[in-house]
Amino acid sequence: MVIETEICVIGGGPAGSATALRLAQLGRNVCLVERQQFPRQHVGESLPSSIWPILKLLGIDQPIAQAGFLRSSGSILHWAGAFERRGMDGGHPGLLVDRGQFDAMLLRTAQATGVRVIQPARAYRPTRGRSGWEIPVRTDTEGFQIRAQILVDAAGRQAGLGRRFRPASQPLLALYAYWYVPPGFGPQARIEAGASHWYWGAQLPGGVVNAMVFVDPDACTGLSPAGRRDLYLNLLAQSTLLSPCLEQRRIGQVRRADATSRAETTSPARDLLRVGEASFSVDALSSQGVQLAMGQAIQVAAVVNTVLGTPEHSDLALSFHADRQSERIQAHAVLSADFYARQQAVSPSRFWADRAQPLEWLKQTKSAPNPEILPDGQLLKLSPQATLMMSGVQTASGIEPGLVVTHPNLPRAVANLEGVLLGPLLRRLEDPATVLEIAGCWSDMLEASRAARIIRWLWYNGILIAAADRS
Numbered sequence: 001m002v003i004e005t006e007i008c009v010i011g012g013g014p015a016g017s018a019t020a021l022r023l024a025q026l027g028r029n030v031c032l033v034e035r036q037q038f039p040r041q042h043v044g045e046s047l048p049s050s051i052w053p054i055l056k057l058l059g060i061d062q063p064i065a066q067a068g069f070l071r072s073s074g075s076i077l078h079w080a081g082a083f084e085r086r087g088m089d090g091g092h093p094g095l096l097v098d099r100g101q102f103d104a105m106l107l108r109t110a111q112a113t114g115v116r117v118i119q120p121a122r123a124y125r126p127t128r129g130r131s132g133w134e135i136p137v138r139t140d141t142e143g144f145q146i147r148a149q150i151l152v153d154a155a156g157r158q159a160g161l162g163r164r165f166r167p168a169s170q171p172l173l174a175l176y177a178y179w180y181v182p183p184g185f186g187p188q189a190r191i192e193a194g195a196s197h198w199y200w201g202a203q204l205p206g207g208v209v210n211a212m213v214f215v216d217p218d219a220c221t222g223l224s225p226a227g228r229r230d231l232y233l234n235l236l237a238q239s240t241l242l243s244p245c246l247e248q249r250r251i252g253q254v255r256r257a258d259a260t261s262r263a264e265t266t267s268p269a270r271d272l273l274r275v276g277e278a279s280f281s282v283d284a285l286s287s288q289g290v291q292l293a294m295g296q297a298i299q300v301a302a303v304v305n306t307v308l309g310t311p312e313h314s315d316l317a318l319s320f321h322a323d324r325q326s327e328r329i330q331a332h333a334v335l336s337a338d339f340y341a342r343q344q345a346v347s348p349s350r351f352w353a354d355r356a357q358p359l360e361w362l363k364q365t366k367s368a369p370n371p372e373i374l375p376d377g378q379l380l381k382l383s384p385q386a387t388l389m390m391s392g393v394q395t396a397s398g399i400e401p402g403l404v405v406t407h408p409n410l411p412r413a414v415a416n417l418e419g420v421l422l423g424p425l426l427r428r429l430e431d432p433a434t435v436l437e438i439a440g441c442w443s444d445m446l447e448a449s450r451a452a453r454i455i456r457w458l459w460y461n462g463i464l465i466a467a468a469d470r471s
Contacts, residue, residue: 001144008148015276016154018297021110039100169261176212182244196351317399320392432467
């Protein structure tokens with residue numbers, strides 16, 4: 001048997017399911033192969049409140065809201081010698097989910113939207129031909145071929161498909177186990193620094209807590225499973241926020257998982273793109289792995305839809321995708337290192353010192369924003385370091401050519417701010433003008449209050465600079 005499709009997605013986790021679902025929404029013919037039967041046990045249960053716009057775009061926000069997952073009221077941190085509560089301002093809550101149930105819901109939604117799901121089934125090494133890919137697939141009962149124009153690798157960290165990974169962080173290992181919920185634990189993620197390790201824990205649906213300890217893998221070298229269990233229990237006993245778990249019964253064994261951040265280094269191609277942990281795994285400190293994978297999936301779907309629908313823009317779309325991926329990897333490395341550096345300032349152990357700086361290839365040049373207050377009467381002009389250029393811009397359905405602004409102070413080229421295209425605004429700035437004059441020049445495009453905010457953002461980032469006179 002041969003299955004013909006436009007796109008074959010290998011992997012049915014959040015990255016693969018979201019990619020397939022979004023492509024089906026865009027009218028594409030998609031087949032998804034997942035090797036495991038769902039629901040499956042999986043770590044990564046904390047979803048920040050910023051996940052909701054992604055869920056809404058995918059049309060799954062209401063089912064997720066009604067699924068009975070715990071609403072997270074923020075997080076409790078014991079870090080850098082101080083206690084801190086975050087995200088408890090009454091805004092849209094995050095979620096503490098059962099990943100088995102969450103992943104299954106996402107995959108079912110993809111299937112209901114038109115994705116052909118083959119599960120459980122194993123995809124073997126694909127063969128690239130002149131007209132696309134041939135992917136051998138085997139289920140428990142039969143073997144067959146899938147022919148696809150484009151292959152999307154969403155198969156997680158597992159090896160294969162010609163990947164070349166590069167470490168994006170120092171090595172990190174997670175030891176974790178599930179426990180019955182201690183009294184008064186509450187629906188907040190708990191993050192705590194130890195002497196040469198750190199903790200993450202959260203209550204999950206069903207009355208259990210996942211308590212994790214992150215250590216340098218060298219701490220477990222030569223240890224038997226019983227030795228890793230004892231190390232985990234001893235470290236858990238040292239935690240202020242998670243030690244109450246030890247007063248409850250443990251559910252199952254102590255498990256381990258590689259938590260090292262890695263980046264895949266092969267360039268995206270017109271017929272092969274990677275998404276989720278097949279592309280990049282984020283440091284667990286961010287608690288944003290699932291959101292990152294799903295946001296990237298929407299981007300990959302836009303790129304694939306562009307390659308198929310407007311092939312003349314393929315190179316632009318692939319360049320856009322590669323640039324956003326590099327920025328994503330670098331930004332997360334810097335944010336994680338900054339957080340580790342806070343703890344290193346009060347706990348100068350080798351564990352913290354090694355992680356207080358990004359790896360050399362991920363270090364950023366510090367920007368130099370303008371700290372001065374902008375007077376309304378200040379004459380402004382466009383900085384000679386600012387450049388307007390054509391680049392890829394993501395739309396709802398694809399990647400299109402658009403005008404973007406670049407500047408050394410910006411981490412990436414910027415097309416719009418607050419939903420307003422910056423290119424047409426900046427093209428009007430031919431002569432020096434004051435804040436009020438610029439806002440008046442833009443009055444046919446946006447209201448005065450938004451114009452003032454955009455002008456101040458441009459000033460802060462050095463895109464607009466002071467002009468001595470009107471010459």
